Amino acid sequence: MIIEKHIKNSGLRRAFLPAIAAISLAVLAALPTASRAETLPYLPDQVVRIEGQGWGHGVGMSQWGARGRAYGGQTADDIVRAYYQGVEISEYPTDQTSIRVLIDKNYRPSSFDGSLRSSNTLIGDIIGVGGEWAIAGATGPLPAGARLRLLDHPGDGRVTVRLIDAAGQHMLDFDLPSLIEVIPLKPETRLLVHYKFTASAGNSRYFDLYRGLMRVYKNSSGLIDTVNVVNMEDYLLGVVPAEMPSHWPTEALKAQAMVARTFAINSLAPNRPLWDVDDTTQYQVYLGVNRETPEASAAIQATRRRSITHGGVPIRSYFFSTGNGHTENNEDVFGGSPLPYLRGILDLDPAGRAWDADSPRSTWATNEFPLTTIGTVISSSGANIGQVASLDFNSRTASGRLITVAADGGGGRTSMDAWNFVSRFNRTTPDNIGTVLSTRFNIKFAYPYTRRHAPLNLPNGQSVYFEQTGHNIRHGFLKYFNENGGVATFGLPLTEEFVHKGWTIQYFEKARMEFHPDKAGTRYEVQLGLINTELTTPRRPFTGDVPFQSVPQHRFFPETGHSVHFSFLEFWEKQGGLDRFGYPISQEVTENGRTVQHFQRARFEYHPDAPLDKRVQLASVGTELLRQTGQLP
Numbered sequence: 336m337i338i339e340k341h342i343k344n345s346g347l348r349r350a351f352l353p354a355i356a357a358i359s360l361a362v363l364a365a366l367p368t369a370s371r372a373e374t375l376p377y378l379p380d381q382v383v384r385i386e387g388q389g390w391g392h393g394v395g396m397s398q399w400g401a402r403g404r405a406y407g408g409q410t411a412d413d414i415v416r417a418y419y420q421g422v423e424i425s426e427y428p429t430d431q432t433s434i435r436v437l438i439d440k441n442y443r444p445s446s447f448d449g450s451l452r453s454s455n456t457l458i459g460d461i462i463g464v465g466g467e468w469a470i471a472g473a474t475g476p477l478p479a480g481a482r483l484r485l486l487d488h489p490g491d492g493r494v495t496v497r498l499i500d501a502a503g504q505h506m507l508d509f510d511l512p513s514l515i516e517v518i519p520l521k522p523e524t525r526l527l528v529h530y531k532f533t534a535s536a537g538n539s540r541y542f543d544l545y546r547g548l549m550r551v552y553k554n555s556s557g558l559i560d561t562v563n564v565v566n567m568e569d570y571l572l573g574v575v576p577a578e579m580p581s582h583w584p585t586e587a588l589k590a591q592a593m594v595a596r597t598f599a600i601n602s603l604a605p606n607r608p609l610w611d612v613d614d615t616t617q618y619q620v621y622l623g624v625n626r627e628t629p630e631a632s633a634a635i636q637a638t639r640r641r642s643i644t645h646g647g648v649p650i651r652s653y654f655f656s657t658g659n660g661h662t663e664n665n666e667d668v669f670g671g672s673p674l675p676y677l678r679g680i681l682d683l684d685p686a687g688r689a690w691d692a693d694s695p696r697s698t699w700a701t702n703e704f705p706l707t708t709i710g711t712v713i714s715s716s717g718a719n720i721g722q723v724a725s726l727d728f729n730s731r732t733a734s735g736r737l738i739t740v741a742a743d744g745g746g747g748r749t750s751m752d753a754w755n756f757v758s759r760f761n762r763t764t765p766d767n768i769g770t771v772l773s774t775r776f777n778i779k780f781a782y783p784y785t786r787r788h789a790p791l792n793l794p795n796g797q798s799v800y801f802e803q804t805g806h807n808i809r810h811g812f813l814k815y816f817n818e819n820g821g822v823a824t825f826g827l828p829l830t831e832e833f834v835h836k837g838w839t840i841q842y843f844e845k846a847r848m849e850f851h852p853d854k855a856g857t858r859y860e861v862q863l864g865l866i867n868t869e870l871t872t873p874r875r876p877f878t879g880d881v882p883f884q885s886v887p888q889h890r891f892f893p894e895t896g897h898s899v900h901f902s903f904l905e906f907w908e909k910q911g912g913l914d915r916f917g918y919p920i921s922q923e924v925t926e927n928g929r930t931v932q933h934f935q936r937a938r939f940e941y942h943p944d945a946p947l948d949k950r951v952q953l954a955s956v957g958t959e960l961l962r963q964t965g966q967l968p
Contacts, residue, residue, distance in 0.1 A: 375778055377723040377742070378965045380835065381706040382783040385769075387776030390696040391655025392754070393663040393679075393736060395419065396594055398579055398656050399691030400682050401587040407684060411589035415643055418662065419652065419676045424593070425644040427600055429567040434599055436570065436621055437610040438545070439531050439561040441554070444485040447495055451487070453530065459485030459559070460529040461549060466521030473509065474498065476520055481506075483517065485530070485551070485559060492557050517549040525624055528561060536625035544624040546572070552609065562610045563623075567599055568639060570621065574599075576631035577620040578654075588634035595619055596635075597643040597652040645676045658682055659697040659775070660689030661734035668736070668754075668774075679734065701769035703781045708768070712759050713742045713749065721746030728778060737774040780965050784830040784842070801827050812841050812848050815861040819911070829957060829967070840864065842966075844955045846936065865917060865935045870960045877921035877933065894918050903932050903939050906951040 396418040404414045412424055444459035445452055453459060462482040469476055470483065473496075480501030487494055496515065498506040517526060531543040547565030554560050571592060579591045598619055602612045612618035643650050651674065653665070665677035682690050691697060710723045720742060727741035727750075737753035751759075753774040760771050787805025791798040798809035806828040808816050816825060826844025833840065839850040847864035854860045871877075879896035883889070888905075891898045897919040899907055907916055917935025924931060930941040931954070938954040945952070961967040 373728050373777065375726045375728065375780075376963075376965050377706065377710065377725055379705075379707050379710075380784075381965050382703050382781040383706050383709075383778050384703045384781060385701045385771055385776050386698075386779050387700070387771065387773055388659040388698050388735075389655075389775050390657040390694070390699075390772040392653070392668050393655055393658050393661070393734070393773065393775070394665050394668050394677055395651075395653035395655065395662065396590065397658045397662060397682060397691045398587075398591065398654060399694035399697075400658065400689075401579075401590045402583050403684065403690035403693060405584035405587040405590070407690070409586065411586045411593060411638065414586065414590040415593055417680070417682075418654075419643055419645070419650060420678050420680075422643050422645050422650060422676050423647075424641055425647070426640045427596075427642040427649065429596055429600065429640055429642070432567045432600075432603075433547070433564050434567050434570050434603065434612065435550075435610040436563045436565065437560065437613040438528065438563050438621070438623075439559070440613075441556065442485075442530055442559040442561070444487040444494060444530070444559065447486040447488050451489060453487075454558075455530065455532045457530045457532065460527075461517050461551070462527040462529060463519070464525045464527050464544060466519065466524030468517065468519050468521075468524050468526065470496070470498075471516040471518050473515065479524070482529075485511065494553060494557075494559070511551070511553055513553055515551050517551065519546075519548060530559075531561070533622075536622075540625050542622040542625050546570075546624060550609075560609070563614075567596070568635065570599060571595055571635045572627045572632055573621045573623045574619050575635055576628045577622045577626050579631075581628040581630040585630070585634060585637075588631055589638050591654075592631075592635045592638045593641050593643055594652045594654050596638070596641070597649050598654070600642055600649045601651055650674075650676050653677065657691045657694040657696045658689075658734075659691065659694075663732055663734060663736060667732040667738065679732070696772055699772055700779075701771065702767060703783075704764070704768045708764055709760075709778070710742075712756065712763060713740075713751070715759050715763055716749070716751050716755070718742070718749035718751075719746060720744035720749050726778070735775050737776070780968070782966055782968065784833055784966050785961060788831055803827050804829055806831055808841070811850060811861055815848060819915070824910070824915075824953075826953075826955060826957065829961060842957045842961055844958050845953045846957055847960075863915065863917075863936045866960055867933055867938050867956050868917075868920060868935045870938075870956055870963065871920065871933055875920060877924070880922055892918050895920055897922055899932065902941065902951050906939065907934070 401414045404417065415424065416422060442459065443454035460482045463477060463479050466479055467476045478501055482499050484497040484499060485494055486497055494511040495508050496511050497508050500506050519526065525544050525546060526549050527544045528549065529543060533542040536542050545563050545565065546569045547563055550562040550564060552560045552562070574595050575588065575592050578595060579588060581588065599612070602618060604611045614621040643652055660682050661679065662682055663679045664673060665671070666673045684690055689697060709726060713723065721744045723742050723744045725743045727743065728737060730738040732738060739750045740753055740756040741748060741750035757771045757774060788807060790800035791807045791809060793809055797813070798807045799813060800807050804827045808828050809832070812832065825846045828841060828843050830842045841848045847866045849862050849864050851860060851862055880891065880898040882893065883891050885891050889898060889900050890904055895918045899919050903923065916937045919932060919934050921933040932939045938956050940952050940954050942950050942952055958967065
C-alpha cells in the first residue's frame with residue numbers, strides 16, 4: 336500500500352525501504368483514457384517496451400489524489416467521501432485497542448558456540464531503550480541498555496535466551512519456551528529489535544525501534560517470529576509517515592490517518608492465533624518509532640478514534656499511490672462481490688486534470704526489451720501451449736486496467752491474472768528493463784529495424800543515404816540496387832542491413848534483398864526474398880489453372896499450376912522474370928477493386944487509367960510484410 340514502493344529489490348542493505356524519489360517518464364496522455372485493447376502477434380525478433388499509467392492496484396483512495404485535493408482546498412472528510420462512496424465518519428475506541436504486528440519472521444539466531452552466523456548476519460538482541468523493561472514471568476525490572484540475546488543450538492532444537500546488563504556483563508541464560516513477552520515498564524520505554532532486517536533511518540539508526548511489547552515465538556520450523564503488540568493509535572504513528580510524505584498538506588495526512596486507522600480496524604483477526612497484520616505493503620507499511628514525524632503525529636491526534644464506516648461497519652479502506660485520474664471497482668481488481676463504497680470514479684479536478692497528475696508515476700515506461708521476455712514470463716507460470724503465436728491484452732476494466740493476460744500457441748491457450756503477470760515480470764526480468772507499476776499498461780512495439788539511422792557516408796560511394804526513410808544502402812546491396820532499376824524497381828529502403836535467421840537481409844518498399852555468401856562472386860550473391868509467398872501464406876493455395884501449351888501472350892507454369900497473360904506476362908518477362916519475381920502463385924484476381932496477380936517475390940497491380948507504360952505496377956509488399964509482422968506501425 337505504500338505510496339511509492341520498490342517492487343523490484345533495489346540495493347537496500349538492511350531492508351526494502353519505500354522510495355519517494357522517482358523519475359517521471361511522460362509517455363502517455365495525462366488524462367485518464369481507457370488503454371487500447373489489443374491482440375499482438377508474437378514476433379521473437381521484435382523489441383517492445385511497456386507504457387503505463389498509475390502506481391498500485393487502483394482501488395479506494397489515491398494518495399497523490401488526496402494530496403491534489405488537499406491543495407485544491409478539500410478537507411480530509413471531503414477527500415475520504417470522494418474516494419469511498421456513501422460512507423460515514425464514526426468513532427472507534429482505537430485508543431483502547433491493541434494490534435498485533437508481525438515485524439520479523441523465520442529468524443535463526445547465531446549458534447551458541449559462535450560457529451554459525453545468524454540467518455541475516457544480525458545479532459539476535461532485543462534492547463530496552465529509554466526506560467525499564469522486563470521479560471514477563473522471567474525477570475524483574477531491567478534497566479535501559481540491558482539486552483536479551485537469542486542463541487541457537489543447531490541440531491537439538493533449543494534456543495537460549497541470554498540476559499546481558501547495560502555494561503555488557505552476562506547475567507543469566509535460560510531456554511526459550513514457545514513464547515516470551517518482552518514488556519516495557521515505563522511509558523517512555525521503547526524496544527529495539529536489533530535482528531530486524533531493515534533500512535537506515537539516518538544517523539546510525541534503523542527502523543527497528545518500537546512502542547509496545549514484543550512477543551518472541553519459536554515457530555513450527557524452530558525459527559523465531561517476532562510480533563509487536565501495540566496500541567492502535569501508537570501503531571499509526573509508525574504507519575502514516577511511512578505511507579505518505581509528512582511535508583504533504585495537513586488535510587491529506589489527516590485523510591491518510593483515517594484511512595490507515597480504518598484499514599487497521601478491518602484487519603484485526605482475533606481468530607488468528609499470533610498476529611493481525613505484518614509491517615509490509617501486504618497490509619500497511621509500519622516502520623516504528625524512528626519513522627515518526629511531528630506532522631504525521633499531529634494529523635493522527637487530530638483524527639483520534641475517527642474511522643470510516645458504511646452501514647455502521649468499518650470499511651475495507653484500500654488505498655494506493657497513483658491512478659492517473661481514475662480509480663477502480665473492487666471486484667474488477669480483487670474479484671469477489673462489489674462493495675458499494677468501492678466504486679471506481681473519474682478522479683479529475685474541475686479543469687479536467689487528474690487530481691494525482693503531479694505524481695511522478697502518473698505515467699511511466701520500462702526500457703526496451705525483447706518480446707521474447709514476455710513469452711518467458713508466460714511460460715514461467717507452467718503453461719505448456721507450445722510455440723507462442725499471439726499475446727492477448729484485451730481483457731480490461733473501464734479505465735483500461737488489465738484483468739487477465741492471455742497467450743495463444745500451437746498447444747492451446749493460457750491466461751493469468753494481470754497482477755500475477757506483473758509480479759512475475761518484475762520478479763524474473765533483469766533490473767535494467769525497469770518495473771511495471773500497475774496493470775494499466777500497453778505493450779508498444781519499438782520497430783527497431785525501421786528506425787531512422789544517420790548517414791554512413793562510406794568513402795568512394797560505398798553507401799547512399801535516403802533521407803525520405805532515414806536508411807542507407809551499402810556495398811553489395813547497393814550494387815544490386817543500382818544495376819537493377821533502383822528506386823523504380825525496389826522502392827526506398829525501409830531498414831538497414833541486419834541479420835535474420837542467419838541471413839543478412841535488407842527490406843525495401845517492394846522487395847527484400849538477401850545476401851548468400853555461398854554464391855559469392857556469382858550473379859546470385861544477392862537474391863530477392865520470397866516475400867510475397869510469406870505475405871500470402873494465410874490465403875494460399877490460390878485456385879490454379881488448367882494446364883495448356885504456352886504461347887507468346889499466355890504462359891502456363893507447371894511448377895506452381897498457374898498461368899500469366901498479356902500485360903502481366905509482358906512485364907514479368909521484360910523486368911527480370913524468374914530471378915526478379917519468381918513463379919506465379921495465383922491467377923489474376925480482384926482485390927480491393929483492382930486486378931492483381933501474386934508472384935513469389937512480388938504482387939503485380941493493373942492500373943487501367945495510368946499511362947500505357949505504367950499500367951502494371953508493383954505493390955509495396957515489403958512495407959506490407961513489415962507491417963504485418965509488427966516491424967512498422
